[in-house]
Amino acid sequence: MQQPQAIIRCEAGGTTGLGHAVRCSALAGRLHQAGWRVSVAISDTGYAAVPDLAALPRLRPETAVETPADLVILDGYDFGLDVEQKFRRAGRKLLVIDDAPTRPHDAHILLDSTLGRTADEYESVAPSACVLAGAAYVPLRPAFRRARAERWQRFKAESQPPVQRVLVSFGGTDPLDHTGKVLAALAAHAPALTFVVVMGPSAAHLESVRAQVAELPGAELHIAPADMAGLMAGCDLALGAGGTSSWERCCLGLPTLVLIIAENQRPGAERLAASGAAWLVEDEPAAIADRFAALLADSAARAKMAEAGRALIDGRGLDRVLLPLMPSQSILDGRVSLRLMELRDEALLLDWQRHPETRRYARSASAPTEAEHATWYRRLLEDPDRLPFFVQEETPMGPRPVGYVRLDWRAEPVPGWEISIATAPDHYRRGIGRAALNLASALVPREPILAHVLPENEASHGLFRAAGYLPFTEGWYRLSPRLTESAA
Numbered sequence: 001m002q003q004p005q006a007i008i009r010c011e012a013g014g015t016t017g018l019g020h021a022v023r024c025s026a027l028a029g030r031l032h033q034a035g036w037r038v039s040v041a042i043s044d045t046g047y048a049a050v051p052d053l054a055a056l057p058r059l060r061p062e063t064a065v066e067t068p069a070d071l072v073i074l075d076g077y078d079f080g081l082d083v084e085q086k087f088r089r090a091g092r093k094l095l096v097i098d099d100a101p102t103r104p105h106d107a108h109i110l111l112d113s114t115l116g117r118t119a120d121e122y123e124s125v126a127p128s129a130c131v132l133a134g135a136a137y138v139p140l141r142p143a144f145r146r147a148r149a150e151r152w153q154r155f156k157a158e159s160q161p162p163v164q165r166v167l168v169s170f171g172g173t174d175p176l177d178h179t180g181k182v183l184a185a186l187a188a189h190a191p192a193l194t195f196v197v198v199m200g201p202s203a204a205h206l207e208s209v210r211a212q213v214a215e216l217p218g219a220e221l222h223i224a225p226a227d228m229a230g231l232m233a234g235c236d237l238a239l240g241a242g243g244t245s246s247w248e249r250c251c252l253g254l255p256t257l258v259l260i261i262a263e264n265q266r267p268g269a270e271r272l273a274a275s276g277a278a279w280l281v282e283d284e285p286a287a288i289a290d291r292f293a294a295l296l297a298d299s300a301a302r303a304k305m306a307e308a309g310r311a312l313i314d315g316r317g318l319d320r321v322l323l324p325l326m327p328s329q330s331i332l333d334g335r336v337s338l339r340l341m342e343l344r345d346e347a348l349l350l351d352w353q354r355h356p357e358t359r360r361y362a363r364s365a366s367a368p369t370e371a372e373h374a375t376w377y378r379r380l381l382e383d384p385d386r387l388p389f390f391v392q393e394e395t396p397m398g399p400r401p402v403g404y405v406r407l408d409w410r411a412e413p414v415p416g417w418e419i420s421i422a423t424a425p426d427h428y429r430r431g432i433g434r435a436a437l438n439l440a441s442a443l444v445p446r447e448p449i450l451a452h453v454l455p456e457n458e459a460s461h462g463l464f465r466a467a468g469y470l471p472f473t474e475g476w477y478r479l480s481p482r483l484t485e486s487a488a
Contacts, residue, residue: 008072111321137321174199182288190219239292405419406421407449453475
């Protein structure tokens with residue numbers, strides 16, 4: 001297959017912080033999984049500040065406009081309309097990431113994952129863009145979705161764990177030393193509590209914080225930890241800023257005190273607090289100490305905060321951003337694309353599952369009860385090893401689901417994604433099954449896809465063979481990766 005090319009233009013370090021580059025690196029990882037070749041155009045300082053970018057081929061920023069690409073991702077407040085128009089004149093498809101509808105844009109796709117943001121807020125400043133708005137689109141690294149599932153298993157075993165480990169993290173650079181201020185305000189709680197301090201290697205006050213940590217019994221200092229998601233998931237309470245890391249904490253269900261350290265973070269932080277997913281605290285030592293003590297003593301508030309955060313951010317934002325970038329497929333009298341299954345789709349899928357034609361070749365011939373389906377469906381949406389999608393058709397009245405496709409990672413009979421597909425009742429014989437196979441294979445072209453087919457299901461045997469799947473053991477087909485790492 002021919003690899004699409006993407007260029008990410010972002011910056012990091014100093015007063016810019018690391019948030020722009022971190023979310024861009026998450027997008028780069030998902031694009032790579034979907035078969036893209038991704039490069040980053042960034043300064044020396046920015047490249048050194050974010051270790052996650054080291055795996056990407058690097059371009060000099062001044063060469064980005066002239067470098068051929070199928071997609072350019074632009075993330076930074078210093079990249080104005082003039083920069084966007086240079087890429088547009090060069091014929092590039094442009095995805096711009098912003099955090100407020102305060103400046104004009106000339107983008108094909110505009111991503112603003114601020115909590116409560118709506119697409120219509122960009123009508124006047126980005127009238128021609130496809131706007132992906134709201135916290136559902138937060139581009140978190142996949143490790144957070146997996147850590148979320150693991151943390152929740154621990155949480156269910158112990159309804160509200162006592163606070164033992166407290167995360168203190170104010171971004172990779174923390175130019176105003178909020179880390180030091182918080183440690184000083186809460187020092188009396190050590191060693192009863194373990195303070196887990198996270199900073200970047202370019203943090204302005206790293207050495208003074210290192211000295212503070214050394215004086216706090218039991219405290220830990222982690223500099224650019226390789227497994228940030230796992231480290232955070234092992235904590236019971238957090239203090240941090242209101243930027244990108246807020247969404248990581250919400251995804252994990254980590255109760256948090258949020259300090260507003262920049263005015264552009266204030267609207268999002270206030271919305272976060274209004275949702276119940278965090279408490280705000282003024283940037284003043286006595287207020288920090290008092291608010292922390294109150295939350296430490298209130299296990300019910302922490303439990304509600306954890307639930308609210310998990311409800312806001314499910315960790316699937318990368319897939320929601322990716323899908324509009326994927327090509328659609330033709331069917332009889334129309335075209336189809338994919339969208340993620342959402343909690344609101346539970347009843348629709350149950351109706352399809354109960355249809356006699358759906359059950360005809362299912363592994364279980366009996367239809368699930370409503371309670372059984374509800375339990376299964378919620379587990380499906382939470383499982384980081386499962387990718388459930390509806391196949392949707394564009395109509396004059398808007399998109400409508402006409403089928404579904406699901407990819408489940410499994411280790412046996414060989415490692416790969418097991419695919420399950422079904423066409424909605426009343427939409428048979430329109431080519432939806434074949435389109436679903438093509439759409440799914442485009443999502444994971446670097447990995448094998450497996451299919452289990454009952455012996456009597458002749459139509460499915462023919463469908464998978466026609467799509468390039470080959471039998472490899474009784475009842476199983478395998479589609480080899482269309483893109484190998486050596487070709488990447």
